[in-house]
Amino acid sequence: MKSITFLAIFMAISSYYTALSTTIPWYMKDVPHMNHKWYKANCTTIRYRQYARTFIKQAYYLTVTQKSTDIALEKIDAELEVISDKFVNKQNRAIQKIKEKYDLDDDHFGKHLEAINMINKLNIFMLKQDTVDPRRHDENLPQAVKEITCTLLKKNGINPLNVKLLALDEKEIDLGLQGQAILAMNTTKENPFSHTIKLTRNYVNEYHALSNCAHEVEHLLQQHMMTDLFVTEYLQKHRNISSENLETCTAYKKLKKSQEQQAEIFAALRDPDVAYAMTKERRDYEYPGYLYEKHYYYLTTIHMLWTLRSYIASVQTHGTFKATKEHLNTLMERLIS
Ligand SMILES: [Zn+2]
Numbered sequence: 001m002k003s004i005t006f007l008a009i010f011m012a013i014s015s016y017y018t019a020l021s022t023t024i025p026w027y028m029k030d031v032p033h034m035n036h037k038w039y040k041a042n043c044t045t046i047r048y049r050q051y052a053r054t055f056i057k058q059a060y061y062l063t064v065t066q067k068s069t070d071i072a073l074e075k076i077d078a079e080l081e082v083i084s085d086k087f088v089n090k091q092n093r094a095i096q097k098i099k100e101k102y103d104l105d106d107d108h109f110g111k112h113l114e115a116i117n118m119i120n121k122l123n124i125f126m127l128k129q130d131t132v133d134p135r136r137h138d139e140n141l142p143q144a145v146k147e148i149t150c151t152l153l154k155k156n157g158i159n160p161l162n163v164k165l166l167a168l169d170e171k172e173i174d175l176g177l178q179g180q181a182i183l184a185m186n187t188t189k190e191n192p193f194s195h196t197i198k199l200t201r202n203y204v205n206e207y208h209a210l211s212n213c214a215h216e217v218e219h220l221l222q223q224h225m226m227t228d229l230f231v232t233e234y235l236q237k238h239r240n241i242s243s244e245n246l247e248t249c250t251a252y253k254k255l256k257k258s259q260e261q262q263a264e265i266f267a268a269l270r271d272p273d274v275a276y277a278m279t280k281e282r283r284d285y286e287y288p289g290y291l292y293e294k295h296y297y298y299l300t301t302i303h304m305l306w307t308l309r310s311y312i313a314s315v316q317t318h319g320t321f322k323a324t325k326e327h328l329n330t331l332m333e334r335l336i337s
Contacts, residue, residue, distance in 0.1 A: 069316040076309045090258040097251035116230045120223035135164035149213045164196040181219035210277040214267040224259040260290040272306035
């Protein structure tokens with residue numbers, strides 16, 4: 001009897017710490033990944049396990065909130081930061097692997113990469129300025145999609161007139177493309193790189209539209225296409241590696257994967273509504289070759305943290321738990337829908 005009690009206490013304590021930990025929990029390890037047939041079922045399992053985790057986290061944060069709402073909010077922000085760092089490091093590690101695989105000179109490659117990062121910052125700076133070359137958006141693009149994308153761009157300080165919004169053509173839609181953030185060299189001196197976001201016209205629902213637009217806007221904000229272009233051109237020039245050959249390189253695939261992850265994780269970290277839309281979208285659809293169950297786990301974790309954050313912020317505004325009960329109910333409904 002004693003040993004059963006001990007085991008129960010041990011299980012309770014370990015579940016408690018697992019739920020609060022920022023590392024990936026044990027219950028994700030038995031979910032088979034990258035299995036198209038079981039994707040939806042696996043996501044349902046993850047979802048229910050995440051609900052259980054939410055209640056433990058909620059109980060923990062309510063105790064902290066009773067002492068200080070500021071500390072509770074800081075702790076949640078720190079958790080979100082840990083996720084952000086994780087995905088920044090993933091891209092850096094992938095670049096490091098490419099460097100090792102092709103035995104690239106530390107100094108030479110490093111200096112060029114630094115220069116590209118500077119150009120990326122400059123590009124974003126330019127995209128924030130008043131337009132010198134206004135882009136006319138594609139008339140075939142649904143008004144709602146245009147509005148969502150322009151709002152997301154504006155939220156991040158980007159002037160939508162500096163980005164061309166295009167509708168994907170039928171061929172691209174048939175290939176299964178949902179969107180693309182592309183960069184082309186422009187002939188004008190004032191605006192050497194022309195930024196274009198291509199979006200699909202066939203949206204299933206508002207979550208689908210918001211998550212897709214946010215995904216492409218994030219690619220633009222991270223200037224992923226510049227990093228990709230740099231790596232491809234550098235290896236072509238210094239190692240004579242064609243882009244076709246590069247497509248089969250594991251380290252390069254990791255780089256592409258890390259960029260797809262960033263496009264969703266960073267967008268979800270910026271905006272709770274985007275986090276919600278992405279969890280809704282990814283619960284049913286994986287991104288073949290790139291995003292699977294583990295990715296869904298991270299999106300639901302971000303959504304859960306945003307929900308808890310919103311509740312604590314509401315307690316801070318209203319001063320009592322009682323006044324925010326209704327707010328909590330709405331949030332919980334959203335969390336489990
Ligand atoms: Zn993408």
